[in-house]
Amino acid sequence: MARAHTRPSRPAGARSRTRPAIAAATGAAALLALTTGCGAADMTRQSSPYANADGARTVTLSVQSWVGAQANVAVAQHLLEEELGYRVDTVQVDEVPAWDALSQGRVDALLEDWGHPEQEQRYVEDKKTIAAGGDLGVTGHIGWYVPKYFADAHPDVTDWRNLDKYADRLRTPESGDKGQLLDGSPSYVTNDKALVDNLDLDYKVVFAGSEAAQITQIKQFAKEKKPFLTYWYEPQWLFNEVPMVEVKLPEHTEECAAEGAEDPASVDCGYPTTPLQKYLNADFARNGGKAAAFLKKFRWTKEHQNEVSELIAAEKLSPQDAAERWVKDHPEVWRAWLP
Known part of the structure; x- marks a missing residue:
């Protein structure tokens, strides 16, 4: 998990943990049937043709390889589809390539970033092709x-x-x-x-x-x-x-x-604590309607994320089934995210 892993860029004290490479980060590869710290994805082959398409009720979410990130996306996907009527596509891609894909509109949203100051400066501050999507509500350490x-x-x-x-x-x-x-x-x-x-x-x-x-x-x-x-x-x-x-x-x-x-x-000091952030493609943030509004409001606790993660990694539920169970059990949480 390159979490600035500083999760897998990893949260390493002075270095970035591109998470759980965390994230070290980062979810267990064997448990998730995914690999932590996988190689850079070929976005020309994996990106959704519907990402950032005018008028399409489709959202494309970037998924990192650790289970916490998978939990975020599973719950967001379930609610976007079942409550808001969107079709959701997902793309698995490492953290740094995800910023490039997000900037180019190949994906619409990244729901768990562990801190990439160079990318923030380049895309959010300078190019303005990516917009901050708010705090996920989870602190990484x-x-x-x-x-x-x-x-x-x-x-x-x-x-x-x-x-x-x-x-x-x-x-x-x-x-x-x-x-x-x-x-x-x-x-x-x-x-x-x-x-x-x-x-x-x-x-x-x-x-x-x-x-x-x-x-x-x-x-x-x-x-x-x-x-x-x-x-x-x-x-x-x-x-x-x-x-x-x-x-x-x-x-x-x-x-x-x-x-x-x-x-x-x-390095002779401990690792930093990182409030995990969401980012949206800038055009999607402006024109993504209810989907963009929902993703900006998506905010939960580490206990909620761990609950879904454990269903996936330990109890072997599919991400979709884990999300459905969590949504059924916690309407008081997710209803506040709906636009």
């Missing part, structure tokens, strides 16, 4: 986490300065004589190795190989009530199954971010 059962037993583990005290408890065959910090895919843009080095921690970053594999490992640790330390992010449905507590890293600062942008190996 990457960090290091331990299971709640371990934090309850050892409250001081939630301060990074005490992590070395527990390094021997967190060793694995993969980490050798050091504690293990579990990461997902090696392709994720994270600050974890730099943080371990610069904070002089007795830990080794170990990659599970993918987000799906990381989830499997976390769930196995939890089943056996073993302690673990992992890179993770929110919103993410797994918190519903495995409660985790964040380890407080040194505070993220703009100075740290600026230094890290110049030299990623120098």
